[in-house]
Amino acid sequence: MTLVNNCNLPEDLYYVVEKHVWARWDGELLTVGMTDVAQNLANAIVAVTSKAVGVTVKKGRNIATVESGKWVGAVPAPVSGEIVAVNDALATSPGLINSDPYGAGWVVRLRPSDWEADAADLVTGPEGVEAYRRFLDAEGISCG
Numbered sequence: 001m002t003l004v005n006n007c008n009l010p011e012d013l014y015y016v017v018e019k020h021v022w023a024r025w026d027g028e029l030l031t032v033g034m035t036d037v038a039q040n041l042a043n044a045i046v047a048v049t050s051k052a053v054g055v056t057v058k059k060g061r062n063i064a065t066v067e068s069g070k071w072v073g074a075v076p077a078p079v080s081g082e083i084v085a086v087n088d089a090l091a092t093s094p095g096l097i098n099s100d101p102y103g104a105g106w107v108v109r110l111r112p113s114d115w116e117a118d119a120a121d122l123v124t125g126p127e128g129v130e131a132y133r134r135f136l137d138a139e140g141i142s143c144g
Helices: 036-042 115-119 125-139
Strands: 014-017 019-024 029-036 045-050 063-066 074-078 083-087 108-112
Touching: 014 125, 029 074, 063 108, 074 115, 108 115
Parallel strands: none
Antiparallel strands: 014 019, 019 029, 029 108, 045 063, 063 074, 083 108
16 A cells, blocks of 8 residues: 555556546456545545446546535546446445545546557556645545
């Protein structure tokens, strides 16, 4: 676990820093969710509505809408592809995003249409964490 401004930012994930979205690539599918930063900014998540399985989305387009007591916002697709799974547990337990954003709180799984091209815009590893640190510092954001 890597802590940046008291936010958990694992080095093994890919990030869309400005949108607070993470992605985990397993070589075939991409699991997507909201970062620890996002869930801290949103506070208690009260509802999650995802696009349906089988829907094809373009990179940057909405794959889910998340609502908290003080915020409603989109979760954008980090890459283009087809939604192959949605986290049905979020329908009844949206707080999983708060309690386990990188595990049980995942939002959708995508089959990327062009992983190699789209992944070039994502940051990962120590460099990704450092890019996130610069963004958080510039925006004055910390968690907890």
